[in-house]
Amino acid sequence: MPAEQATSVEQAPPAEPTAGGGSTAESSKFPPLGGGDRDRPAVALSRIGAERPGVTRRRVALAQIDPCLGDLERNLALHEQTIERARREQAELVVFPELSLTGYYLRDLVPDVARPAQCAELQRLAAAAGDLAVVVGFVERDEHGDLFNSAAFLEDGRVRYVHRKVYLPTYGLFDEQRYFAAGQRVRAFDSRRFGRVGVVVCEDFWHLSVATILQAERIDWLLCLANSPARGVRDTEVRTASTYRHIGQTYAQLLGAYVAVCNRAGVEEGLCFWGGSFLVSPDGDIAAAAPPLDPHLLIVELDANAPRRARLQTPIGRDERLSVTLGELGRIQRRQYEAD
Amino acid sequence: MSTPPSVPVAMPATVPPATPPANSRVEIASAAPQRSAEAQALEIHCPLVEALLTRFIRAELTRAGFPRAVLGLSGGIDSTVVAYLAARALGPDNVLAIAMPYKTSNDASLVDARAVADQLGIRLVEIPITGQIDAYFARFPDASRLRLANKCARERMTVLYDQSAAFGGLVLGTSNKTELLLGYGTQFGDMASAVNPIGDLYKTQLYPLARHLGAPAAILEKTPTGDLWVGQTDEGELGFTYAAVDALLYRLVDCRWNEAELRAGGWEADFVHQVMERVRRNHYKRRMPVIAKLSARTVDRDFRYSRDWGT
Numbered sequence: 001m002p003a004e005q006a007t008s009v010e011q012a013p014p015a016e017p018t019a020g021g022g023s024t025a026e027s028s029k030f031p032p033l034g035g036g037d038r039d040r041p042a043v044a045l046s047r048i049g050a051e052r053p054g055v056t057r058r059r060v061a062l063a064q065i066d067p068c069l070g071d072l073e074r075n076l077a078l079h080e081q082t083i084e085r086a087r088r089e090q091a092e093l094v095v096f097p098e099l100s101l102t103g104y105y106l107r108d109l110v111p112d113v114a115r116p117a118q119c120a121e122l123q124r125l126a127a128a129a130g131d132l133a134v135v136v137g138f139v140e141r142d143e144h145g146d147l148f149n150s151a152a153f154l155e156d157g158r159v160r161y162v163h164r165k166v167y168l169p170t171y172g173l174f175d176e177q178r179y180f181a182a183g184q185r186v187r188a189f190d191s192r193r194f195g196r197v198g199v200v201v202c203e204d205f206w207h208l209s210v211a212t213i214l215q216a217e218r219i220d221w222l223l224c225l226a227n228s229p230a231r232g233v234r235d236t237e238v239r240t241a242s243t244y245r246h247i248g249q250t251y252a253q254l255l256g257a258y259v260a261v262c263n264r265a266g267v268e269e270g271l272c273f274w275g276g277s278f279l280v281s282p283d284g285d286i287a288a289a290a291p292p293l294d295p296h297l298l299i300v301e302l303d304a305n306a307p308r309r310a311r312l313q314t315p316i317g318r319d320e321r322l323s324v325t326l327g328e329l330g331r332i333q334r335r336q337y338e339a340d
Numbered sequence: 341m342s343t344p345p346s347v348p349v350a351m352p353a354t355v356p357p358a359t360p361p362a363n364s365r366v367e368i369a370s371a372a373p374q375r376s377a378e379a380q381a382l383e384i385h386c387p388l389v390e391a392l393l394t395r396f397i398r399a400e401l402t403r404a405g406f407p408r409a410v411l412g413l414s415g416g417i418d419s420t421v422v423a424y425l426a427a428r429a430l431g432p433d434n435v436l437a438i439a440m441p442y443k444t445s446n447d448a449s450l451v452d453a454r455a456v457a458d459q460l461g462i463r464l465v466e467i468p469i470t471g472q473i474d475a476y477f478a479r480f481p482d483a484s485r486l487r488l489a490n491k492c493a494r495e496r497m498t499v500l501y502d503q504s505a506a507f508g509g510l511v512l513g514t515s516n517k518t519e520l521l522l523g524y525g526t527q528f529g530d531m532a533s534a535v536n537p538i539g540d541l542y543k544t545q546l547y548p549l550a551r552h553l554g555a556p557a558a559i560l561e562k563t564p565t566g567d568l569w570v571g572q573t574d575e576g577e578l579g580f581t582y583a584a585v586d587a588l589l590y591r592l593v594d595c596r597w598n599e600a601e602l603r604a605g606g607w608e609a610d611f612v613h614q615v616m617e618r619v620r621r622n623h624y625k626r627r628m629p630v631i632a633k634l635s636a637r638t639v640d641r642d643f644r645y646s647r648d649w650g651t
Contacts, residue, residue, distance in 0.1 A: 030387055030388070030390075030391035031391075033394055033395065033398065033428070033429065068650070068651060069646060069648045069649055069650060069651060070649055070650050071650055103648075105646040105648065106646070107644040107645055107646055108643065108644045108645050109645060109646075109649065230392055233384050233385055233388050233389050233392065234381070234383055234384060234385060235385055235388075236385055236387075236388060237388065238388065238392075266395075266399060267395055267396050267398075267399035267400060267403075268399075268646070268648050269646040269647060269648050270396070270400070272392045272395060272396055292391070293391060293392070293395055294395075
């Protein structure tokens with residue numbers, strides 16, 4: 001664990017970073033009810049290895065909000081408010097959760113809240129963001145009327161990039177393929193201040209192929225927007241939370257990138273979203289984590305050059321043999337095709 | 341559960357010891373009695389469950405525009421757990437508990453319910469249902485014990501819904517996962533509610549939670565009963581213990597073991613068959629009434645919205 005100080009801003013409970021690799025006695029303490037106001041999340045700041053002079057610092061905010069189901073206007077206001085608070089904390093990037101503008105369990109509301117990527121709502125947020133980069137989740141409608149579970153990266157007053165969720169879970173409690181079309185692209189893009197960025201949405205994060213592609217894209221930042229409901233209550237934290245953290249820590253080390261997971265808070269339709277948004281340094285350590293369950297605005301200050309140094313130290317991405325991967329995957333695909 | 345299971349539980353009942361010392365026999369006999377793999381899998385971390393369920397109650401009620409709750413408090417473990425969770429989630433002033441005894445109900449139940457209400461500082465109102473039940477059955481003196489039990493359960497439901505309107509709250513459900521799966525409850529009776537915080541916890545999981553929440557010992561120790569007639573006990577009526585059926589349901593429902601796997605796992609064929617049949621036969625109780633589909637969009641089939649729509 002790197003040196004870090006969790007500084008409380010306002011009357012917020014301090015962030016509760018969880019040591020990597022498992023639950024601790026510490027994480028069995030839950031914030032008392034009432035700690036996380038839905039309209040005004042608590043704020044906490046962590047500084048990770050960015051104190052030394054001469055370091056290029058970046059301040060990132062993970063906005064663990066609890067949006068209203070199907071009320072775009074109210075959620076837009078919550079986004080604007082949260083961006084304003086992040087700005088006051090000198091954040092340069094604010095990451096919101098999956099479907100942050102609409103809520104998750106939309107079902108037949110999906111078409112009603114769908115918007116094209118160039119819509120007034122996103123323009124309004126991009127304008128509100130001003131100098132901040134902002135990533136939000138929304139329901140996207142394309143020119144054919146197909147609907148996607150998308151994430152928009154807003155920078156310099158415009159929509160810089162849109163990722164459409166590729167892997168739509170349709171099992172257990174999930175029914176996304178009933179409502180959404182699957183995205184067909186996994187790509188990185190260059191942000192003005194954050195270098196090479198990959199944005200993924202929830203289930204995408206669980207697919208090794210997505211990480212492999214983004215490793216080949218040589219990203220500095222992997223941003224994951226999540227709406228992960230709690231399942232598994234045997235341990236001090238929900239099972240899904242520890243699984244997410246293990247994946248995040250593994251990816252950060254293998255990609256030599258910062259990995260940020262912003263998961264929503266609150267309860268919707270009986271689903272308890274576990275919050276616990278976290279940021280992993282390129283060396284695989286949990287740099288900062290928001291408390292579980294309740295709305296929270298986590299501000300993290302970190303060293304922008306850490307990914308480059310991590311990849312110099314452990315150049316796994318550089319040494320990848322794409323020809324081997326593609327050759328073998330091609331062979332498997334042909335075999336599957338011939339078997340049919 | 342202190343009662344030993346009367347029906348064989350799973351065969352793979354023991355957990356391998358961590359690292360058995362080389363060249364020495366593992367002293368099974370002297371080891372503390374080990375919990376079955378199923379019982380271990382059903383262990384819950386109570387502070388986490390409390391944190392989730394109090395947030396669940398608060399969110400689902402306030403989202404619906406009702407920050408208050410009404411529940412039937414019987415003095416049993418299920419309604420006791422819900423009372424504790426509700427009082428912590430909403431504050432004691434926002435919880436109304438109602439005891440609804442019938443003339444054959446055990447007086448001790450009311451004493452236990454009173455102890456819970458006093459400890460939590462929630463209001464407990466006693467509304468006996470003997471008058472209306474007896475008035476109805478005066479016309480049908482030959483009615484079976486089951487009809488009487490179901491009528492009582494539905495009478496209590498109407499009382500709760502009426503009182504919830506007066507109190508400005510929603511009715512909290514107190515049916516646990518074991519009951520819901522077995523259909524061991526009355527449809528539109530005790531199974532009716534607006535919001536159910538304990539419906540995904542098996543009966544045996546409620547004991548550690550009740551202990552964690554600070555429920556009185558008398559409630560933790562007593563034999564589960566619906567108090568439907570004198571001397572009735574759940575396990576006597578069901579024909580198996582909660583410990584045994586929870587272990588089986590865990591494998592059947594949560595792990596999706598099929599009948600062959602369950603039998604290979606050491607469960608008796610009759611028990612497996614009996615429980616699977618109960619789950620299947622009672623499935624209707626867990627569903628909305630089936631609607632004949634005629635149009636392109638039918639309520640609950642392809643007209644699908646969440647209850648929390650717009651909140």
